[in-house]
Amino acid sequence: MTDDEERLARAALSRLTEPGDLSMTPLVHEFGGAVMHRRLLEERGLPRIFASIAARLPSVDAAKELDRAARLGIRFVIPTDVEWPSQLDDLAGAEPLQNRGGVPIGLWVKGPVRLDGLAGSIAVVGSRAATTYGDRIAGDIGAVAAGAGAPVVSGAAFGIDQAAHRGALAGGGPTVAVLACGVDRIYPKAAEVLLTHLAEVGAVVSEAPLGCSPHRIRFLARNRLIAALTCGTVIVEAAVRSGALNTANWADRLNRPVMGVPGPVTSAPSGGVHQLIRKGAATLVTNGQEVLEMVGSAGEHLVDDPRGPVRSRDHLPVKEQQVLDAVPVSTPAPADSIARVAGLAIAEVGSMLGRLEGAGLVERHDHGWRLAELART
């Protein structure tokens, strides 16, 4: 078997196999494209599903397909290529979902970003019917990830996907769109400018050969690639029955972290995300730094928890806090009145006021004590 023979065989099989088809993809992964191609042509009495493919195999001109792709600037990446993203091989061991699964036979790719550079990439996906809020957060996460050198992978759909790609572009980092149709197709049509740009500076990828249209089950197969290519999936907005949840499910099957961005509980596009977090199927994240922390190797990108300001009073013993609480802000009060308010003995309070004065927290005046500037916050 030559490398060319394998590529031609896989290109032909790619033309005749539905993305993520469970009868073909595992066999091609196990035996290779050339072997499967030969067996389909030579063997008799094949099961019906293979007979149907075998019958159409002679009519496929794989060399012509690869040639046409090359003229359009599209390459066909297969597992024997250096560019093959080896994390996709995890799909061989993952349980199918909605009758789709397996390692793709090959990937049709347009654009300068190499697929073998996506090991540390992050999927940012979500609802087509996104809100302004969701778009903004997806864009922010895309920008922070890309800015930190993590490529952003998404599906080029309206809403969250496009916002994530745009954020990554704004963050100056690579971004890759995985499509359910052929990479020569523009879908959705209104994403033409974005897809053209991605093909120039990022990459547009599909398991489906040229010319294929984006059918619903191809989206399901496509979602598994988004999850498998990346080392973590963030769902920004997803209603209860959203395709983004299918991607989350795939990420979970592949043991990649699933993250969800919450939103108002009154917002339907956040409903599916809340459900994931609630069930423990996704970790709540609120920004790109937290995403990087989740997917980064231990210690890398570690985020400090946001904290309130530490106030000087917080370090005091409880009794002194109690006294401090009883000291007036403006009009000075005598120690016995402070003791009464604090519910403590006057003798104790006297010495504590002295210590608090030393710490710069209270001021001594003619007629008693009041808080110093430092203790007023």
Next chain:
Amino acid sequence: MTDDEERLARAALSRLTEPGDLSMTPLVHEFGGAVMHRRLLEERGLPRIFASIAARLPSVDAAKELDRAARLGIRFVIPTDVEWPSQLDDLAGAEPLQNRGGVPIGLWVKGPVRLDGLAGSIAVVGSRAATTYGDRIAGDIGAVAAGAGAPVVSGAAFGIDQAAHRGALAGGGPTVAVLACGVDRIYPKAAEVLLTHLAEVGAVVSEAPLGCSPHRIRFLARNRLIAALTCGTVIVEAAVRSGALNTANWADRLNRPVMGVPGPVTSAPSGGVHQLIRKGAATLVTNGQEVLEMVGSAGEHLVDDPRGPVRSRDHLPVKEQQVLDAVPVSTPAPADSIARVAGLAIAEVGSMLGRLEGAGLVERHDHGWRLAELART
């Protein structure tokens, strides 16, 4: 020891002990109020902390205090009373937090709601600086809980607390405010109408005796009571350094469920809640039903997960879905064109179109096939 003696002793100790004080409350819980009262008066060489209380004990007229309270419609509930909420005894075994802890010496109560009816109650707490969104959700949760018969306990503070009380009142259920000051005090002043109403139809409760002002550490002690009285705590909005997180911490120490309502990640008042959920210290909830499910006994209040509509096509085998995806919506197409689009053999597609027609999903026309009404959603 008579019941009166115990009540008088505890009333006196309540006057001289800071709420949640760690030196006194455990001893009073262990030995009882009358015994501790006697020991403080009789024993010599007491540790300084007790000596200070002992020195002031003779000046307290507990009978007069109880009498004054009674005239104001305020009762002093102690552990030997039938009304004592026994769930508070869990505080004896809970680790202290910020130097506060222990079972309270007694509770000063104003209002018709009995404390022994709070076993199934729910705490709804949160930020003073609440948003319109937070207020609305807290009110909704309060109303759903109260409507289902679960009393709502909160702290009467501005924002979330007051919204929760108001929601519970609107839901027609009992609601109880636990204060950091004496129950005869109105704090915050602007809550006068609400607190007066709660004292008439619900209950206003405090560990601090009459006249006490609401110092900061009394809020910390108060928060433990809100967590301990209820069988679950919901945080609606809480910034990163909010007192509501202290209540959540107490609920966790007491093995009561902690629940958090998410909000926009751009909203600071949701920051502390998101942090809790993210760390796994709170379960995300989006409405009152989910709260009831969390705190209810197994099987009670069980919530159906929200689901998208199930569509007729979802039950089809994958290949038939594939064919269906290839059938045009309006202009009929011949079977061979559908087969080409679907990437399937024409023979297969023909029989599948027949089955889909039988299922009412496609229509046969003169020049081919198109989707039936049923399959267009």
